[in-house]
Amino acid sequence: MKDIRNTIEARKKKAARTAVVLVSLLIAAAFVSLYSGAARIGLFEPLNVMSKQILYMRLLRIALAVLVGGGLSVSGVILQGLLRNPLCEPYVLGISSGASVGAVMSIVLGAGGVFIGLSVLPLWAFVGAAVTFLAVYRTAEVSGRVPIQNLLLTGVIAGALLSSIVIFIVSFSEREALHSIIWWLLGNLQIFDGGLLAFVAVMVAAGTAAAYVFSNELNAFALGEEEAAHIGVDTERMKMVLFLTASMITGASVAAAGMIGFVGLIVPHFMRMIVGPDHRILVPSSFLAGGIFLLVCDTAARTLMPPAEIPVGVITAALGAPFFIYMLRKKSRL
Amino acid sequence: MKKTFLFVLIFLFACARTYAAGTMRIVSVTPATTEIACALGLENELVGVSTFCDYPPSVKSKDKIGSFSDPNIEKIIMLKPDVVLATGLEQAQAVEKMRKLGLNVIPVEPDDFEGLFRSVMEIGKACGKDKEAAELVRDMRRSLDSIRTKVSRTDESLRPKVYFEIWNDPIMTAGKGSFIDEMISTAGGINIADDTGRPFSQFSAELVVARDPDVIILGYMAGGKSAAGSVGGRIGWGGIKAVKAGRVYDDIDPDTLFRPGPRLIDGVKALNDRFYK
Numbered sequence A: 001m002k003d004i005r006n007t008i009e010a011r012k013k014k015a016a017r018t019a020v021v022l023v024s025l026l027i028a029a030a031f032v033s034l035y036s037g038a039a040r041i042g043l044f045e046p047l048n049v050m051s052k053q054i055l056y057m058r059l060l061r062i063a064l065a066v067l068v069g070g071g072l073s074v075s076g077v078i079l080q081g082l083l084r085n086p087l088c089e090p091y092v093l094g095i096s097s098g099a100s101v102g103a104v105m106s107i108v109l110g111a112g113g114v115f116i117g118l119s120v121l122p123l124w125a126f127v128g129a130a131v132t133f134l135a136v137y138r139t140a141e142v143s144g145r146v147p148i149q150n151l152l153l154t155g156v157i158a159g160a161l162l163s164s165i166v167i168f169i170v171s172f173s174e175r176e177a178l179h180s181i182i183w184w185l186l187g188n189l190q191i192f193d194g195g196l197l198a199f200v201a202v203m204v205a206a207g208t209a210a211a212y213v214f215s216n217e218l219n220a221f222a223l224g225e226e227e228a229a230h231i232g233v234d235t236e237r238m239k240m241v242l243f244l245t246a247s248m249i250t251g252a253s254v255a256a257a258g259m260i261g262f263v264g265l266i267v268p269h270f271m272r273m274i275v276g277p278d279h280r281i282l283v284p285s286s287f288l289a290g291g292i293f294l295l296v297c298d299t300a301a302r303t304l305m306p307p308a309e310i311p312v313g314v315i316t317a318a319l320g321a322p323f324f325i326y327m328l329r330k331k332s333r334l
Numbered sequence B: 001m002k003k004t005f006l007f008v009l010i011f012l013f014a015c016a017r018t019y020a021a022g023t024m025r026i027v028s029v030t031p032a033t034t035e036i037a038c039a040l041g042l043e044n045e046l047v048g049v050s051t052f053c054d055y056p057p058s059v060k061s062k063d064k065i066g067s068f069s070d071p072n073i074e075k076i077i078m079l080k081p082d083v084v085l086a087t088g089l090e091q092a093q094a095v096e097k098m099r100k101l102g103l104n105v106i107p108v109e110p111d112d113f114e115g116l117f118r119s120v121m122e123i124g125k126a127c128g129k130d131k132e133a134a135e136l137v138r139d140m141r142r143s144l145d146s147i148r149t150k151v152s153r154t155d156e157s158l159r160p161k162v163y164f165e166i167w168n169d170p171i172m173t174a175g176k177g178s179f180i181d182e183m184i185s186t187a188g189g190i191n192i193a194d195d196t197g198r199p200f201s202q203f204s205a206e207l208v209v210a211r212d213p214d215v216i217i218l219g220y221m222a223g224g225k226s227a228a229g230s231v232g233g234r235i236g237w238g239g240i241k242a243v244k245a246g247r248v249y250d251d252i253d254p255d256t257l258f259r260p261g262p263r264l265i266d267g268v269k270a271l272n273d274r275f276y277k
Helices: A004-034 A051-084 A095-113 A120-140 A147-171 A175-186 A194-213 A216-223 A225-230 A235-257 A265-275 A278-305 A310-334 B001-020 B031-039 B057-061 B073-076 B090-099 B114-124 B130-152 B179-185 B205-211 B226-234 B265-274
Strands: B027-028 B046-049 B083-089 B107-108 B161-168 B171-174 B200-202 B213-219
Touching: A004 A051, A004 A265, A051 A216, A051 A265, A095 A120, A095 A147, A095 A175, A095 A235, A095 B171, A120 A147, A120 A235, A147 A175, A147 A235, A175 A310, A175 B046, A194 A235, A194 A278, A216 A225, A216 A235, A216 A278, A225 A235, A225 B205, A235 A265, A265 A278, A265 B046, A265 B083, A278 A310, A310 B031, B001 B130, B027 B031, B027 B200, B031 B046, B031 B083, B031 B107, B031 B179, B083 B090, B083 B114, B107 B114, B114 B130, B114 B179, B130 B179, B130 B265, B161 B205, B171 B179, B171 B205, B179 B265, B200 B205, B213 B265
Parallel strands: B027 B046, B027 B083, B083 B107, B161 B213
Antiparallel strands: B161 B171, B171 B200
16 A cells, blocks of 8 residues: 555656656747847847847747647647557648648638638638538447547548648649648748737647546546446547547647647657656646647747748658657567 | 651651641740740740630630649640740659650740740740840840849949748748849849748748838738738737838739749839839
């Protein structure tokens, strides 16, 4: 009995330590990011109107990077946990492809002269994501239940179908619009619209809170759906709630920042290796780690080749892919 | 011997056919080459254009050979063209295929005015309009020179700093090696992004604020909202000189800025006009 208590104490201590380390890292990364950029602003330099504006822009961009990185990681944790599949990531259910179709539609219609405003595209993208989620979920449903394998397959197929629609639209659009769609898809965290940032903040905060509140249920799902039902989890309802949570986070992230890959795939794996599979710790620590990872990637994206910027998706993939392969090899050797 | 004879026969036959018909058959796969061909007086000789070709408006009724990015090679062959005008970059694969099938393809990919003049001459030569091509090039040079003379009267320190936005999400601009950069400097502006080292790239939003351009040109239609409003409403951009002075323009026809054809001169004129308003 004492041993168990000691183990629990030790785990709590470890979780607290991890939290302290992650929060400090996040603050440090944010500070470094705030004072790096194409425009030079010295740390001890008195601020004028212009440098204040620039620091403010950086601050909002840092906020978006942390929200999107953290959000995608939490979304990845939820989906990997529910689907019990290590290859799952926020884009696996076709949500992001749905968002892309929405975004592409807005660009094409805008180019056709109907309407184009700065915050119209994210709105379209989010609607695309939401409609896709509902369609996938309804399609996967069989007599009131949603078998997880059905959902996964439906999602993957819907994603493929929607991607082909994007390619179709791109191949029939004009040259300039075509280029911008591709750039949009690569992801960018520059934010010009305070309302959009607030929207992402609300969606990600609510989603992360929901994932944390239901972390015991996520732990139960890790045993298997049937086992979760045996220990009293209302599995159908929980699945609906958690998939909806993951999808809304993903939809809002993609709408604001485009499709930034790898964050939602590798951060949950990495954190599972460090803090273990308990979702009560995994959810918040993945949020922090994802925020740090994307913030570091984005800082690199905007400072490595000034005055040009590298699409942040390129950096996350360049850092993420080798790391993921390394982890897979390490895991398969065990 | 037999082979040579056959070749000669085919050659004679081909010549005979061309001259018997009296006119050339030209297919143009890009909007820019279509405009060049028409400027050389070859509009009647155009037997096929891409779905993107829309200038001069009359070419819209021509036979379509597919889109710019995906030309239909079977359709092109059926039109029996003497010359196919294409671009070298995006259509490299299609050009290669058409050449293998024995078509006379002229790929052009100018990245500056000198290159454009060479392309015009090349197209003129291939289509038997050398004289017209030389005339067109002379006219274009003359127009550019008159703008340059006008600009040279303004002291360099008084020339406006210009930010040219190709796209807003993410923000993209044109740097050295692009037509846009050359057009901006010809029109008397200073491109704030000429140090990006590549023709097109995502650009640092904070650097637009730091470099504080006098004029902002949008290479796309800002649509519903006013251009100045859509740019000035961006967080952090309200204090930019161009925004405060209401000098954000989205009213230049993008085709006169991005299509490497004779109408680029109109683009330079329009830029010059916005720079010195």
